[in-house]
Amino acid sequence: MNEKKMTGDEHYETMIAEENICINENIVYDKPHDALYSTPMHYCPGCGHGVVHRLIAEVVEELGIIHDVIGVAPVGCSVLAYNYLNIDMSEAAHGRASAVATGIKRVLPDKYVFSYQGDGDLAAIGTGETIHTCNRGENILVIFINNGIYGMTGGQMAPTTLANMKSSTSPFGRDVQTMGYPLKITELVAQLPGTYYVTRQSVHKAVNVRKTKKAIMNGFLYQKENKGTCFIEVVSNCPSNWKMSPVESNKWLDENMLPFYPLGDIKIPSNSSKNNGE
Amino acid sequence: MAKVKGDIIIDIEKCKGCELCIEACPQDTLEQSRSVNTKGYLYIVKVQDNCTGCTNCALVCPDGAITVFRQSGKKKEQIAKITNVTGDLKVTVG
Numbered sequence: 219m220n221e222k223k224m225t226g227d228e229h230y231e232t233m234i235a236e237e238n239i240c241i242n243e244n245i246v247y248d249k250p251h252d253a254l255y256s257t258p259m260h261y262c263p264g265c266g267h268g269v270v271h272r273l274i275a276e277v278v279e280e281l282g283i284i285h286d287v288i289g290v291a292p293v294g295c296s297v298l299a300y301n302y303l304n305i306d307m308s309e310a311a312h313g314r315a316s317a318v319a320t321g322i323k324r325v326l327p328d329k330y331v332f333s334y335q336g337d338g339d340l341a342a343i344g345t346g347e348t349i350h351t352c353n354r355g356e357n358i359l360v361i362f363i364n365n366g367i368y369g370m371t372g373g374q375m376a377p378t379t380l381a382n383m384k385s386s387t388s389p390f391g392r393d394v395q396t397m398g399y400p401l402k403i404t405e406l407v408a409q410l411p412g413t414y415y416v417t418r419q420s421v422h423k424a425v426n427v428r429k430t431k432k433a434i435m436n437g438f439l440y441q442k443e444n445k446g447t448c449f450i451e452v453v454s455n456c457p458s459n460w461k462m463s464p465v466e467s468n469k470w471l472d473e474n475m476l477p478f479y480p481l482g483d484i485k486i487p488s489n490s491s492k493n494n495g496e
Numbered sequence: 497m498a499k500v501k502g503d504i505i506i507d508i509e510k511c512k513g514c515e516l517c518i519e520a521c522p523q524d525t526l527e528q529s530r531s532v533n534t535k536g537y538l539y540i541v542k543v544q545d546n547c548t549g550c551t552n553c554a555l556v557c558p559d560g561a562i563t564v565f566r567q568s569g570k571k572k573e574q575i576a577k578i579t580n581v582t583g584d585l586k587v588t589v590g
Contacts, residue, residue, distance in 0.1 A: 239503050239567045246502075247551040249560030259559055263537065264514035268558030424520050424552040457514075464514040 250275040253284050253304050260298065264464020266454030267296050269421040270363060273431045274334075275303060277438060287330045287438075288322050290315040292339040295369045299334055313344025316351040319358045330441050332359035337378045338368045341403045345377075348407065355412030355446040359437040362404070362449065365456040366475065373459030377401040380478055385459070400478065404451040408485045414446030416485040420453040420476070422468040429481075445487065453479050502549020502566040504542060510561040511539040517553035517562065526553060 253275035261267045278284050284305060291299040293312040300307035310318040315333040323331040340348050340362050348360070367385055368374040375385040375392060378400050382391040392400075408416040415437060419430040430452060437448035453475055455467040462470060504525075511533065517540055518526045527543045549566030 239501060239565050240505060241565070244565040244567060245563065246549055246566045247554040247564040254560065258510050261558065263512035264516055265558055268560070269556065272560050424555040427555040464516055465519050468516065
C-alpha cells in the first residue's frame with residue numbers, strides 16, 4: 219500500500235524490527251531495579267550470595283510486597299545485605315537473626331519477615347536460636363546459605379564443613395574422630411513439628427537458580443497461611459576460601475557437596491501443590 | 497528452521513570476570529576479554545552472533561550484570577515509516 223505514495227521526490231525507508239533487538243519490548247531478563255540497588259556488591263567473583271540477593275529482590279518485586287517485607291541480616295559475609303536490598307532491613311547480633319525476626323514478626327504480624335543467614339551464623343553460634351525458632355513455629359522465612367566454611371573470617375572450619383575437607387583450621391582435612399561430623403541442620407529442623415516448609419536448593423546452575431527462586435517465592439507465600447517456619451537452605455560456593463576459581467568451585471560443589479547435601483524438598487505442606495521437589 | 501535471535505548487554509563495570517556465564521552458555525557465545533575494567537577485572541564480552549536469548553548467563557551472574565533480549569515472534573514488522581522530503585523529516589509510527 220506504500221508503493222502508491224512512493225512518487226515524486228519522496229523517499230521511503232522501512233525500519234525493520236529485527237535490525238536492533240536491544241529494545242525495551244524485547245527484554246526477557248533484566249535485574250530487578252526497585253528492590254535491588256545498582257551498587258556493585260563487595261562479594262568475591264563467583265560468590266552465590268549475589269544470586270540469592272537478586273532472587274530475593276525478584277520475588278519481592280513480583281509479589282509486589284516491597285513495602286511489606288522486613289529482612290534481618292546476619293553477621294558474616296552478607297552482613298552488608300542492607301546495602302544492596304532496597305527493603306527494610308535490621309541487623310542482629312551474631313547468630314540471633316531468627317530471634318530478632320521472631321520479635322519483628324510478633325510485633326508486626328502482617329509483614330513478611332525473613333532472616334538471611336550463613337552457616338557460621340545459623341549453624342554454629344546460632345544453633346540454639348534457630349532450633350527454638352523452628353520449634354516454636356514462628357511464621358518467618360529463614361534463608362540459610364551453606365558453603366561449608368567461615369567465609370568472612372578467613373576460611374576456618376564450620377560445623378557444615380565436609381569430612382576430609384581442608385580449611386585453615388583443619389589443614390589436613392576434617393578428621394571426624396576429633397572434629398566431629400558435618401551438621402545437616404536442614405534435616406535437623408525438618409524433624410521439628412513447628413516447621414512448615416523445609417527445602418534445600420543450590421544456585422550453581424541456571425536450572426537450580428530457577429528452582430531456588432520458586433522455593434523463595436513459596437517461602438514468602440506460606441507466611442500468609444500462619445502454619446509455621448519456612449526454612450530454605452541454599453548450598454553455595456566460596457571460591458576464595460576453597461582456593462579455587464569460581465568455575466572449579468562450582469564443579470567441586472557438584473561433585474562433593476551435593477552427594478552429602480542432596481537437593482530437593484525435605485518437608486512440604488501436605489495439602490499444597492506448590493512444590494518444586496525432585 | 498526458525499532461528500530465535502537474541503542479544504545481551506553486559507554491564508562491564510559491574511562484571512567481575514568470574515566466567516560462570518561462559519560455563520552456563522550453551523552456545524559458546526561469551527569469552528573473557530583481554531582488557532580490564534576500572535576495578536581491574538577481566539570482563540566478559542560477547543564474541544559470536546549466535547545468542548538465542550536463553551537467559552542462562554543472566555541467571556547465574558552473581559552481580560546481575562547481564563540484560564537479555566529476545567526477538568519477539570512477529571518478524572519484519574514495520575514499526576515506523578520515515579518520509580524524507582528534502583530536509584523536512586517526518587516520522588510516522590504505526
